[in-house]
Amino acid sequence: MTTTEKSTATNPEKNPATASKSETAYQYVLDRIRSGSYGPGYRLVLSRLADELDMSVVPVREAIRRLESERLITFERNVGATVTGIDPTEYLYTMQTLALVEGYATALCAPLVTPADLDRAREVNRQMRERLADFDPRTFTELNLRFHAILFENCPNPHVLDLVHRGWNRLGALRSSTFAYVPGRAARSVDEHDALLDALAAGDDVGTIERIARQHRLATLEAYLAHAGT
Amino acid sequence: MTTTEKSTATNPEKNPATASKSETAYQYVLDRIRSGSYGPGYRLVLSRLADELDMSVVPVREAIRRLESERLITFERNVGATVTGIDPTEYLYTMQTLALVEGYATALCAPLVTPADLDRAREVNRQMRERLADFDPRTFTELNLRFHAILFENCPNPHVLDLVHRGWNRLGALRSSTFAYVPGRAARSVDEHDALLDALAAGDDVGTIERIARQHRLATLEAYLAHAGT
DNA sequence: AGCAATGAAATCGTATACGATCCAGTGTCG
DNA sequence: CGACACTGGATCGTATACGATTTCATTGCT
The missing domain is CATH 1.10.10.10 (Winged helix-like DNA-binding domain superfamily/Winged helix DNA-binding domain)
Structure with a gap:
């Protein structure tokens, strides 16, 4: 047992202070x-x-x-x-909630977004467009997260930001994303990203930004629902 | 000690099955x-x-x-x-988040609200107006929750509804509400409630409902900030 | 053959025990 | 007189032990 040794005083061990x-x-x-x-x-x-x-x-x-x-x-x-499994109903709830909080987080970030951020986001979106040809849902979703993270990660309201993270975590439980199921969605999604970046670059008001960002995610949800309903 | 008695087999107790x-x-x-x-x-x-x-x-x-x-x-x-204590910053985060989720929940509920619901809400708001004279922040806040609960409790998205509840819980930690600090706010709040009910009764579209409901809560927040800043 | 009862194994639920850490109060030394 | 080291109590962190519940396979009955 390790109980006998006195690790505290002399032994730095790993780092007991940082993690219980x-x-x-x-x-x-x-x-x-x-x-x-x-x-x-x-x-x-x-x-x-x-x-x-x-x-x-x-x-x-x-x-x-x-x-x-x-x-x-x-x-x-x-x-x-x-x-937790995600059946279609849970998926709907989660995506709807994420649309709400992510849209708001993106809007709150809008005034803080720098041109450098926009460049990075455009670069990520370019990579996404590149991958549309030989499509891999896994890396595409990964890039998608990276794209959006650039736009909401500076959210000044930590509660909202936390909710966004939780939403993404729940979605991460899915092995592949909506993009795997709904063929046309990925391409349209990339276009919407550009539209969002244009609005941000133009300095549109936060209400508009929120509407675009929310609608972008809801569009993915609706594409899924339409496809599943077919 | 209670360890000796065997409550499980013979004794129905309260209901051990429902609560760990x-x-x-x-x-x-x-x-x-x-x-x-x-x-x-x-x-x-x-x-x-x-x-x-x-x-x-x-x-x-x-x-x-x-x-x-x-x-x-x-x-x-x-x-x-x-x-958890609520300093002004935390209060801001919490109210902002609540404005977001409660506004959305109210909007999602709007199509489901019955005339009977509206009547009950109007009745609650009437009581609130009545109490404006001899003002007690505690019961006023209680009524305020009851009013809003009528309008968001049927929210079809349980995730969003849960977030609303969590927001209210956090606010419940405050012994008294914003209404205690900002004199004029209570009266204006009651008026805004009527405006919200009117919009619901008129069947305004969900976007409008959401905007009104969100703005209603943000107005309380801003009243507090303005008052604190003075 | 199909279904119900029975028993054992797996897993969870909780209590107890003890070491580790923090905080406050005390005393000593400069 | 003030600062620092020390010591004691309170509280947390975790491990271990054992009882309770569920689940599933087996057996016996119809």
Whole structure:
């Protein structure tokens, strides 16, 4: 056991000050959900996680509670935890909410966006357009996040920004995005990105920016619904 | 101790099936924060809570984690948990976010609102107007919540609705509302309520409803900021 | 063959125990 | 007289232990 050794005084160890075990467990699971290696429905066994992380189940439980509160995992009493699945209805709710908060975050950012930011965003969008030919939903979604992140990451309201992150995290649970299902959507999405950047460059008022950004995401949702309904 | 008695088999107790201990603890603390009996900065000692609730600290810790994730509690490692205080900046963030989500929830509800709902809302608003004379911020805020709840509680998007509830919960931590600080605000707020009801009754489009509802809350925020800045 | 009851294994729920850390109050030394 | 080191109590962090619940496969009955 490590209990006998006095790690505190002489031994820097890793860095016990920065991360409690429950925090470690939280990040561990969150990363795996975001990266997609824990797909929807993936069964999380507390004792197994505790073994993997070399800790007891108590910190793991705390991490699970936090993730549960963020709707990333579903916890059923006496049964266990699974990564929250996204059925079409949940997808609708999540996308609608993301449209709301991301649109607002983008609008709040608009006055703070620098020309350099716009250049970076245009560059990312150029890469996206390039990839339209040989299409890979995975990297396309990755680029899509990077594009939008440039435009909302400086959001001055941390609560709103946090909600945006949570929305993206939930979407990350999907192995592939809407772009995989709805053929034409990717190309139109790239065009809408340019329109958004033009509006930002022109210094349009924040109400307009919000409307464009929200509508952009809702359009993806509607494309999915139309396709699924067919 | 209660450990000796076997309540599970023979004793129906309250209803052990519906609430785990960690859930009990969660509700317990949440209620006290909402009701204001745990004010901002209130120190939550885990072991004391565990004693009060007649359980061990483990479930209490899980409850705290959930509340922490909802920003209702601030938890510092090796130090303890306190009810999150709301300084002016936090107040701004919270109100801004609430304006966003509540406005949207109200708009999503607009098509579902029945004439009966509108009547109930008008009745509540009438009571609010009545109380303007001998003004009590506490009951006024209570009525204010009831008024808005009628208009957003049927929100078809549960994620958005949940965000609205969380926003109100955070505001509940304040012992009294903005109305206590900014004299003229209450009267104007009541008038805006009528305007909102008129728009709903007239069947205005959802974009208009959202704009009115959002602006209504932002106006309260701005009234506070102007007053504080003076 | 199909269905219901039974039992065992897996997993969760909670209590208890103990080490680690922080904070405050006290005393000593410059 | 003030600053610093020390010590004690309070509280948190985690591990371990054991009871409770669910689930699933097996068995027996119709």
